[in-house]
Amino acid sequence: MDINLKGRSFLTLKDYTPDEIRYLLDLARTLKENKRQGKMGNSLKGKNIVLIFEKTSTRTRCAFETACYDEGGHATFLSNSQMGKKESLEDTAKVLGRFYDGIEFRGFSQKTVEDLALHSGVPVWNGLTDLYHPTQALADLLTLMENTDKPLSECKFTYVGDGRNNVANSIMIICAKLGMHACIVSPKELWPDKDLQNYCEDLAKSTGAKITVSHELDAVLGSDVLYTDVWVSMGEEDKFKERIELLKDYQVNKALVEKAQNPNLIFLHCLPAFHDLNTAMGLEVYEKYGLKEMEVSDEVFRAPYSKVFDQAENRLHTIKAVMVATIGSREMV
Numbered sequence: 260m261d262i263n264l265k266g267r268s269f270l271t272l273k274d275y276t277p278d279e280i281r282y283l284l285d286l287a288r289t290l291k292e293n294k295r296q297g298k299m300g301n302s303l304k305g306k307n308i309v310l311i312f313e314k315t316s317t318r319t320r321c322a323f324e325t326a327c328y329d330e331g332g333h334a335t336f337l338s339n340s341q342m343g344k345k346e347s348l349e350d351t352a353k354v355l356g357r358f359y360d361g362i363e364f365r366g367f368s369q370k371t372v373e374d375l376a377l378h379s380g381v382p383v384w385n386g387l388t389d390l391y392h393p394t395q396a397l398a399d400l401l402t403l404m405e406n407t408d409k410p411l412s413e414c415k416f417t418y419v420g421d422g423r424n425n426v427a428n429s430i431m432i433i434c435a436k437l438g439m440h441a442c443i444v445s446p447k448e449l450w451p452d453k454d455l456q457n458y459c460e461d462l463a464k465s466t467g468a469k470i471t472v473s474h475e476l477d478a479v480l481g482s483d484v485l486y487t488d489v490w491v492s493m494g495e496e497d498k499f500k501e502r503i504e505l506l507k508d509y510q511v512n513k514a515l516v517e518k519a520q521n522p523n524l525i526f527l528h529c530l531p532a533f534h535d536l537n538t539a540m541g542l543e544v545y546e547k548y549g550l551k552e553m554e555v556s557d558e559v560f561r562a563p564y565s566k567v568f569d570q571a572e573n574r575l576h577t578i579k580a581v582m583v584a585t586i587g588s589r590e591m592v
């Protein structure tokens with residue numbers, strides 16, 4: 260099947276068919292191999308992209324910039340725009356759409372990234388919002404593909420922790436799209452939004468996927484992936500005490516890994532991770548609450564089955580695939 264994503268925005272995985280998602284993953288693998296072999300592309304030659312960040316970033320910014328340069332394009336990091344202050348979002352989007360071939364947005368509201376796409380007239384890519392993190396989910400799936408011989412449809416992808424955050428949401432969607440078993444293990448107070456859960460369960464009927472949401476740690480049995488994220492997302496820093504109380508039993512540690520009973524299991528984390536005291540925030544939490552580790556133990560984070568840095572690298576290759584597919588020269592895609 261010929262897949263053509265030229266001119267499309269990438270706001271949520273809901274907007275993409277299973278075949279389109281597989282296409283992006285296959286393209287990412289090709290682009291990754293090309294980079295490994297020192298083959299530099301030019302599918303973004305003459306293209307300009309702008310990166311808008313409301314939230315801090317390491318992997319997202321670096322991945323978009325490097326991916327753009329790798330394919331011959333030019334990136335502008337815009338951190339001091341007048342958007343929403345002295346100029347409306349609509350007017351800013353229309354201006355940027357005249358200057359740039361694509362816009363990346365990383366921030367709080369999903370409506371912001373959707374409005375940028377509505378008014379700019381160029382593809383807009385979601386680098387993270389409070390609801391979704393679609394480029395992360397692509398990197399997560401690529402990492403799984405590189406570490407299993409099983410078809411994705413036979414894989415169980417388990418997320419443990421805050422089950423209603425943007426990463427958990429996007430994992431549940433991509434697994435439902437690709438016919439996988441998505442398992443969310445979380446206290447009931449942090450279960451995914453019911454409407455999203457219903458959406459994924461309805462989708463699973465046509466793709467053969469399975470959706471499990473449980474507060475029981477035993478639900479990790481048979482997992483091919485154990486995945487976690489920080490207990491407190493950006494903008495929720497005042498909730499540390501509350502989240503620690505809710506999630507202290509949901510740490511991914513050796514005991515939880517053993518519950519999965521899968522010698523081929525891999526551990527994933529989208530980073531940054533609070534697995535030791537080598538961060539200012541980690542030290543602050545230790546001083547206030549006595550925790551040396553939070554969502555993942557240092558033992559698991561550093562284990563051979565931890566693929567977190569492969570996963571981090573794959574942000575580059577999957578983001579590159581999204582840009583190449585949506586604004587790149589068609590003959591190069």
